[in-house]
Amino acid sequence: MVWIWATIGLLALVHILQAWCRNKKKRLPPGPRGFPIFGSLHLLSGEFPNNDLHRLAQKYGDIMYMRLGLMPTIVVSSPQAAKLFLKTHDLVFASRPPHEGAKYISFGQRNLSFAEYGPYWRNMRKMCTLKLLSNHKINSFKSMRREEVALCVESIRAVADKGHVAVDLSENVSSLIMDMSCRMVLGKKYRDEDFDARGFRSVIKEGVQLAGAPNLADYIPFIAPLDLHGFTKRMKSVNKAFDVFFEKIIEEHLQSNDGERTKDFVDVMVGFTGYEESEYRIERSHIKAIILDMLVASMDTSSTTVDYALAELMRHPKAMKKVQKS
């Protein structure tokens, strides 16, 4: 036990010295000084970290420097400053830092949303934009979307006809979006229980929650092996469930010889297998990471947007009438 703490202490000391030497050479924006190792993490301990950051920005300015654990972090708090980072100096800040969630859930950070900026991200993004998210490809699924919306409306009408007036619209919208995403990405609908005992949506939800949860290991990487929150174990289990499911789906696609059907995202991605650049070669893990990205990126975003749109329409009957007429 003593040697573990001695090693952690020594590593911490090396990190602090390195950071101190680096910071001496740099001119950094103003910000709180922070403690050794933990930096200013304690300043974000409120229920809403965005409010904590807002309060700090009022003291230190629109562009603020703070260390979160050992991670140097710049916090930008005005539209003008955001433009500098996202537009003027976009390339310098385009990359995503290493992230435990992306490492364990998204097949070693091989997905688009969390990949480092570099040749892999640039080429995959180009391929995805041209082959998966082009107008042509999205239009090829138009009839499928109509079909699914009609089925959803029909099932709500059937419940209403039976005299049950209370319908959980969010649940209906969430299933509708899941069905449309599955058909577009995987080629057919899957029921929650086709996935594993926990169900498709609940595992996606757990993955999204784990990836977004504050994780000390992201800020103080040398403590990651200790898995203090128990997140790593859960993230590996979420990844395992996706891995098994996607392996089955990829195999089904490889065995399929139905040349008539509209090519889904898995067909297109499988077609990239073996594509090589000097820095990477597209293998199964890359394909699985992109499939997962497309499912996660399309499901929660779309159903939340539709939920909000429906809630707003219900609050504004005039607008609702207008939509119903058009």
Ligand code: HEM
């Ligand atoms: C209303 C629905 C949606 C909203 C509000 C939304 C919003 C966003 C936002 C804000 C980003 C981050 C952009 C950035 O970091 O620059 C993003 C990225 C992304 N979205 Fe969406 N999205 C929606 C639907 C979809 C759908 C349907 C798909 C796929 C079928 C999708 C795939 C992606 C992917 C792959 C990325 C990562 C792109 C990258 O990092 O290069 N999204 N989305």
